[in-house]
Amino acid sequence: MQQQTLKVEGMSCGHCVASVEGAVKKLGGATAKVDLASKSVSVEFDAQKVTLAAIKDAIEEQGYDVV
Template sequence: MTEKTLNLEGMSCAHCKAAVEEELGKLPGVEYSNADPGAGTVEVRFDEGKVTDDDLKGAVEEAGYAVAA
């Protein structure tokens, strides 16, 4: 398993947290995600053989947020 912290733009509340975690959780291979609206980050644990960085970014965008560069 790989762990990664992504910086997100636009996340500000518990609803944001839930939306990001829900979309990441839909990806096969994501074992765990924990979004922190205050810090603007999400920690993700995933199987690199099943999930790519682009998959993670796509899930965050599907939730309505952007991964910061």
């Protein structure tokens, strides 16, 4: 398993947390933990099952900006 912390702009509430964490979980092989205070998402993923680019795309599809 690999770990990566992403800076994500636009998150501000519990709905944002659920949206991002749910989108990443749907990919399979990945989990996410959102920290609203630092505007970051810590992801843990199996590189054999999902790419970091796919995780970033899933977050951006929810309407947030990965910077």
